[in-house]
Amino acid sequence: MDLTDAKLDHKILLRSDGTSVYITQDLGTAQLRYKDFGANRMIYVVADEQNYHFQVLFEILKRLEEPYAEGLYHLAYGMVDLPTGKMKSREGTVVDADDLIAEVIAEARKNSKERDTLADISREEQEDILRKIGLAALKFFIIKVHPKKRMIFDPKESVDLQGQTGPYVQNAYVRIRSVLRKAESSFAEATAGEGNGQLSIGRKSLEYNNLETDEKDLIAQLYEFSSLILEAAREYDPSVIANYSYNLAKLYHKFYHDFSILKAESEAAIAFRLKLCQAIANTLRFGMDLLGIEMPEKM
Secondary structure (H helix, E strand, O other): OEOHHHOOOEOOOEOOOOOEOHHHHHHHHHHHHHHHHOOOOEEEEEEHHHHHHHHHHHHHHHHOOOOOHHHEEEEEEOOEEEOOEOOOOOOOOOOOHHHHHHHHHHHHHHHHHHHOOOOOOOHHHHHHHHHHHHHHHHHHHHHOOOOOOOEEOOHHHHOOOOOOOHHHHHHHHHHHHHHHHHHHHHOOOOOOOOOHHHHHHHHHHOOOOOOOHHHHHHHHHHHOHHHHHHHHHHHOOOHHHHHHHHHHHHHHHHHHHHOOOOOOOOHHHHHHHHHHHHHHHHHHHHHHHHOOOOOOOOO
């Protein structure tokens, strides 16, 4: 096919013996997706090294007058390097994904042993939590970077509980869940989960009027969430949600250190802060779920 008028060159679609080439299969796959699923919008998440390939593919489908041709989008992302340098298949320096995941989980296990925070639960539960922490570290570290930027993934840095990492966000959630469990134990009536308990804490929280600046900042941050989800979808940029989750977690960690929650100055302040904590936990869990990251109850 001659695509020179679109400044793309000539493209072979079939070999002379009738066998297919790489792009032939992509053409067939696009047709099957439309036939099987009625997809009129297709997003190809492939590295920017394939930019030209997708320009050609989309142009050919337009010329074939496929009904979905205008709904094709290449979400090109920058390549991921390791601290040791660029991965190259010809030089045998490519890292297997399973090996990388295992390395990150091993880093999470090492950090956990140093803190000794999981000793009171079963081995099976420990491994499940370490898996969640490790995968969060890996996914978040990559997703927090704008898709089009090249990046260096550092396994050790990715599990840092003090940095801009997935485990840092998870730790904020775990802290909140711990606070809520303590509240449930100490104030059973106010935090029973449903019915009179929820109504009681809801009414009591409305009596709290003198909000601290940090509390106002947290509320403002919560209100931004829905609009940022739309922005992330519109721009094909999940880093928006990752960075929002980090900023919300950072604000909560500061609030947790600076203010008392369960021993606040009044019942109204306690009730309000528990409601605020619950809202933050829900938002962190939902935001990280959008990124494919699970939240542990302990870590």
